[in-house]
Amino acid sequence: MRNRSWKMFCLTFAVLGCFAASGNASEPIKIGVVTPLTGTYTGIGQQVKWGLELAAKEINASGGILGRKVELLYEDEEANPLVATQKAEKLFQVSKVDFLTGTVNSASTLAVGQLAERNNKLIATTVSFSDAITGEKCSPNVFRVNAKAGMQSAALAEWLVKEKPGAQVFYLGPDYEMGRSTVAAFKSAAEKKGAKSSGEVFAPLGNKDYSPFFGQIRAAHASVLYTSVAGNDTVRLFTQMAEYGLMKNLTVVGASGTVTSQNIGAIGKVADGYVTGVGYSQEIESSENRKFVAAFRGMHKADPDLYGADSYGLVYFYKAAVEKAKSTDTEKVRKAMRGIKWMTPQGMKEMRAGDHQAIQDMYAVKVVDGKFKIIGKVRGDVAIGPDTCTRF
Amino acid sequence: MGGAVDYIQFVFMPQVFNGLTIGVAVILMALGLTIIFGLLDVINMAHGEFYALGAYLGVTLASHGAGYWLSLIAVPLVLLPLGYGVDRLLIQRVFHQKDRHMLTLLLTFGLAIVMEDVFKLAYGPNTIRPETPVSGGTELFGNFFPSYRLFLMAFGTITIASVWLAVHRTRFGSMVRAAAFDKNMASSLGVPVRKIYSATFAFGVALAGLSGVLLSPIYSVFPTMGKDFILMAFAVVIVGGLGNIKGVVFAGLLLTQVQAISSLYISPVWADPLVFAIMVVVLMVRPQGILGGKLGHV
Numbered sequence: 001m002r003n004r005s006w007k008m009f010c011l012t013f014a015v016l017g018c019f020a021a022s023g024n025a026s027e028p029i030k031i032g033v034v035t036p037l038t039g040t041y042t043g044i045g046q047q048v049k050w051g052l053e054l055a056a057k058e059i060n061a062s063g064g065i066l067g068r069k070v071e072l073l074y075e076d077e078e079a080n081p082l083v084a085t086q087k088a089e090k091l092f093q094v095s096k097v098d099f100l101t102g103t104v105n106s107a108s109t110l111a112v113g114q115l116a117e118r119n120n121k122l123i124a125t126t127v128s129f130s131d132a133i134t135g136e137k138c139s140p141n142v143f144r145v146n147a148k149a150g151m152q153s154a155a156l157a158e159w160l161v162k163e164k165p166g167a168q169v170f171y172l173g174p175d176y177e178m179g180r181s182t183v184a185a186f187k188s189a190a191e192k193k194g195a196k197s198s199g200e201v202f203a204p205l206g207n208k209d210y211s212p213f214f215g216q217i218r219a220a221h222a223s224v225l226y227t228s229v230a231g232n233d234t235v236r237l238f239t240q241m242a243e244y245g246l247m248k249n250l251t252v253v254g255a256s257g258t259v260t261s262q263n264i265g266a267i268g269k270v271a272d273g274y275v276t277g278v279g280y281s282q283e284i285e286s287s288e289n290r291k292f293v294a295a296f297r298g299m300h301k302a303d304p305d306l307y308g309a310d311s312y313g314l315v316y317f318y319k320a321a322v323e324k325a326k327s328t329d330t331e332k333v334r335k336a337m338r339g340i341k342w343m344t345p346q347g348m349k350e351m352r353a354g355d356h357q358a359i360q361d362m363y364a365v366k367v368v369d370g371k372f373k374i375i376g377k378v379r380g381d382v383a384i385g386p387d388t389c390t391r392f
Numbered sequence: 393m394g395g396a397v398d399y400i401q402f403v404f405m406p407q408v409f410n411g412l413t414i415g416v417a418v419i420l421m422a423l424g425l426t427i428i429f430g431l432l433d434v435i436n437m438a439h440g441e442f443y444a445l446g447a448y449l450g451v452t453l454a455s456h457g458a459g460y461w462l463s464l465i466a467v468p469l470v471l472l473p474l475g476y477g478v479d480r481l482l483i484q485r486v487f488h489q490k491d492r493h494m495l496t497l498l499l500t501f502g503l504a505i506v507m508e509d510v511f512k513l514a515y516g517p518n519t520i521r522p523e524t525p526v527s528g529g530t531e532l533f534g535n536f537f538p539s540y541r542l543f544l545m546a547f548g549t550i551t552i553a554s555v556w557l558a559v560h561r562t563r564f565g566s567m568v569r570a571a572a573f574d575k576n577m578a579s580s581l582g583v584p585v586r587k588i589y590s591a592t593f594a595f596g597v598a599l600a601g602l603s604g605v606l607l608s609p610i611y612s613v614f615p616t617m618g619k620d621f622i623l624m625a626f627a628v629v630i631v632g633g634l635g636n637i638k639g640v641v642f643a644g645l646l647l648t649q650v651q652a653i654s655s656l657y658i659s660p661v662w663a664d665p666l667v668f669a670i671m672v673v674v675l676m677v678r679p680q681g682i683l684g685g686k687l688g689h690v
Contacts, residue, residue, distance in 0.1 A: 042517075175661045204661045208611055208620055211410040211541075212652050212660070215403040235519045235612045243538040243610065245529060266519040266612060 028071035029064070029328060031056075031318070032091035034084050034112065035102030037076040043262050044104050044127060044307050049074070050300045051126070051311030052101070054292075057299070065319045066326065073097060077108055084108035085115050092119040098328045099123070099318055101311070106130035106178075113142035120330050122337070124317070126310040129257070130178075131185065134357035138389035141330075143337060143356040145317055145349065146310040147279030147383075150185055152256050154383040155277030155362035157189040159376040160224065164195075164251060170222035171200035172213065172237070174229050179205070182228035182255050190226075198222045203229070210237045214244050228255035235266045242270045251275070261305055264370060274367045275375070280306035280346055281365050283374050292345040304345075313344030317351070317358075350380075355389035403656065406535050411652030412645070413541045416548035419644035420603040421625040423555055423637065424596035430635020431572045431592045433493070434483060437500040439625070440618030441507035442597045446471060446604025447613045448511060451520050460525035460609075467605045468598040475597030478503070479590040487589075504618065511615040524609040540609060547606065555599070556637050568592055572635070624648075627671040633681025642683060 033052060036045035056070045064070060073095050075087035084103055091097045092115070100116065100123040103109040109128040116123045117139055124143040125133065131150045133142060160167060169190055173179035179202060187197055198220040201213050207229075217225065229237055241247050253275045264271055282293055282303060292312060296304040304312070317340070322328055325336035338353035350359045362383040364376035421443060428436050446467050453463040482503065486495040529538040559565040570578040571588045579585045603621075611620065628647055632639030647667050655663040674682060 175659070202659065202661070204664065207660070209410065209414055211413075212407055212655055214410075215406045216656075219398070219402050232519045232612065232614055235521055236610075239521060239524075239612060240610065243524060243529075243540065245536050245538075262518055266521040268521065 026068065028069040029066075029099075029322070030071050030073055030095060030097040031315070032073050032075070032088065032095065032097035032100040033102035034075045034077045034087045034091065034100065034108070036079045036104050037074065039078050041079040041104050043260075045077070045102075047305055047308035048102050048104070048126060048311045050296065050302070051304065051308035051313075052315060054296055054299050055312045055315035058295070059315060059319060065322050070315065070319075074102075077103060077105070079105045079108070081105060081107040081111040085111045088112045088115050088123075089119075092116075092121055097121070099333075101126060101314055103128060106133060109133055109142070110137055113137075113139040116141040122330055122334060124314055126314045127307050130181070134355045135388045136390075138355050138391050140334065140356075140392040143317075143351060143358075145314045145344075145351075145358045146306070147360060147362060148357060149182055149255070150189075150385050151279065151360075151362050151383040152277040153182075153186040153189045154385065155364050155376070155378040156253055156275065157186065157193050157195070157277075158378045158382075159275065159277070159364035160190060160253060161193040161195055162376070164224060167195045167224045167251075168198040168220070168222045169195050169224045169226055170198050170217050170220050172210075172217075172225060172227045172229070173200070173202050174205045174207075174233060175202035176205055178230075179228050183226065186226055186228075186255075195224075203233075205233070207233060208236065210240050211244060214241070214246060217246065217250075222250065224251045224253060226253050227258060230255070230257045230260075231263060234258050235263050238267050238270045247273075256306070259367060261303075264367070268370075271367045272369065275364060277362055277364055277378075278306055278372075279360055279362055280309040281363055281372055281374050283372070284346060284363075286345075286347055288343060288347065289345040309345045313342075313346070313349065316344065317342050317349075352384070352387065354387035357384065357387075359384050401533060402535065404653075405533070407652050407656055408649065409535075409537065409541075411649045413545055414652065415645045415648035416545050416552075417603065417607050418621055418624050418628055418648055419552055419641055420548055420599065420606065421621045422628040422632070422640045422644055423552065424599035424603075425625055426629045426632070426635055426637065426640050427555075427559070427599075428593055428596040429629065431568055432483070432487070432496075432589055434487075434496040434500070434593075435493070436593075436596065437497060438504040438507060438618075439500075439596070439600050440620070440622035441504045441511075442471065442475070442600040442618075443604040443607075443621065444511060444613070444615070444618040445507065446601025447522075447608040447617065448515060448604075449601065450605040450608055451515070451522060451613055454522060460522070460605075464602070464605050468602045471598045471601035472594045475594030476590045478597070479593035483593065484586070484589070508615055508618060515613075515615070517615060519612050519614040521612040522608050544606060544610075551599075551602070552641060559637060564591075624667070627667055630671050631674045631682055633683045636681060636683050639681050639683035643681070 035048045036042055052072055056072055060069050077084045088100060103112050103125050104127045106128040109125040112123055122141050124145055126146050129149040131148050134144050171183045173183040201216060256276050256278045259271050259274050320342040321333050321336040321340055325332035337351055341348055341350045346360050352359055359380040361380050362378045363374050365372040366375045425439050428434055449467045450463040482499060483496055486499055489495055524540050526539045526543055529536050567583045567588050570583055571585045575585050628640055628643045632643030651663045651667050654666055
């Protein structure tokens with residue numbers, strides 16, 4: 001009797017072991033995606049989804065990661081941190097995802113980052129700009145593969161002082177966290193390089209009429225206007241500036257979210273000449289980018305933007321780290337991610353170990369006939385700035 | 393001294409001008425609102441969406457090749473029967489019930505939500521910007537005044553004056569005022585009160601639509617645009633006296649000048665709270681509004 005039960009035990013164990021082993025080899029690697037599928041940021045979420053899907057398709061077609069297929073599990077973030085944490089919790093606890101990405105709203109990324117710490121999982125954002133994510137509020141469980149606001153400012157400031165030495169810059173931002181921090185970041189970057197500031201004004205978010213501020217801009221004798229308004233506010237600001245003939249003697253520069261594919265159609269010709277700093281452009285001349293753009297268009301019948309490109313690059317980042325770690329274990333993957341170099345449409349990126357911020361080349365781009373043209377480039381190690389993360 | 397003159401010339405004066413153009417826009421919005429309230433006692437929560445509807449109809453007409461000037465006439469004409477129908481089919485159904493204030497408020501609020509979503513479905517969520525029909529501007533005292541804003545002020549002033557004349561100097565206007573004053577007496581004297589109600593609602597809606605076409609080249613067109621001026625318009629109606637046309641003009645100019653000039657000295661974000669604080673004070677001290685008296689009663 002004793003002997004028999006021992007045999008049964010061994011058999012059961014063997015069968016279970018067999019299942020466990022086979023499960024490890026063929027069960028897919030699950031990547032949770034919490035991204036806005038409805039609401040104001042639907043357009044961004046769409047690009048995130050398209051970028052991830054293209055990379056997953058390519059990787060699965062060529063054998064997956066460590067022989068395992070990649071599976072993407074979507075949840076709607078609604079660009080709302082409260083919703084994002086609930087959906088992320090569900091993906092961690094119920095769906096048991098190995099890795100999580102997709103958050104767009106910077107506050108969502110920060111909140112989901114804290115949740116990842118509690119669940120001992122890793123996340124990465126491919127969209128959020130806020131410097132705090134890899135700065136004062138950095139987390140050992142959060143990585144960023146896209147360029148942060150500070151890097152965009154650095155690229156733009158570099159271009160500005162080269163093209164317009166001694167420029168008098170006037171600042172106009174929306175009066176909330178994003179507006180004030182982008183203006184402050186660009187102002188310090190531009191002043192460090194010798195640009196002069198001639199005044200600033202913060203208009204309410206969703207402001208109807210900007211003409212009350214035009215007197216101040218004229219009186220300040222500014223030659224350059226920096227703005228970080230976004231969406232519909234940009235349409236009104238640019239239209240009304242053109243109405244008042246302000247566009248003629250002014251170079252308008254701004255944040256990368258100010259003029260986008262969503263509002264450039266409505267702004268029309270007035271957008272021509274606008275300059276901003278970004279981490280990606282379809283125009284980047286490299287075989288990787290050409291291949292990426294062609295594959296993206298082929299699969300989705302649409303053009304990729306920076307969000308699509310960075311989300312595409314993210315899956316390859318995770319693949320490189322898991323293959324280096326030979327495991328999906330959080331501790332091992334984190335160690336592998338630190339300092340890793342991987343190929344993206346923008347060329348080689350490097351994940352800085354000290355703050356989990358990707359180092360990449362930055363571009364100054366200008367709107368010409370409704371399209372962004374590259375007019376300047378700043379090396380990644382120059383644009384990134386010092387590591388201010390002190391938590392790990 | 394030169395600095396002070398510069399300041400008045402280049403900052404203060406244009407600010408007053410900008411305040412005036414915004415004032416005309418707000419008055420146009422508030423006029424329809426106050427007429428509908430003055431006669432029907434209905435607070436039209438969908439007024440902003442009729443403003444948006446006017447703007448979208450203008451966009452549709454333009455995409456079919458119609459010029460801006462045509463849509464300036466055509467859009468109000470299209471909205472007249474539509475407004476008449478909305479009053480007949482929706483508002484009159486609940487109008488004669490006891491708690492009609494609450495019912496009509498909820499009804500028009502629901503209508504506003506439906507309309508906003510219909511705009512989103514029909515035209516998409518992205519902003520559309522109609523071309524400015526007259527470009528360029530005039531240089532006066534070293535300042536630049538865009539032609540379209542000058543046109544807006546002139547056209548707006550004529551419209552406002554015509555509305556006043558229509559209400560106070562025409563046969564239709566006197567029937568409206570009679571119905572507002574005492575609907576039973578007016579009815580017994582042969583005034584078709586129900587038709588007058590619907591016609592007045594249609595008139596208010598057409599005014600909102602006209603404002604939509606008029607303002608869209610400056611403020612652009614998007615699904616939630618109805619919410620833009622509506623709060624300010626409500627404040628103007630309350631401060632000026634509900635149902636009072638002169639009051640609307642007075643309060644419209646006052647509040648927009650307060651907003652424009654105060655934003656020179658305090659953060660622009662605080663200009664709105666200032667305007668609404670004035671509204672609260674008026675409600676407390678003089679609830680009938682600065683110029684008081686309802687339509688038909690003065």
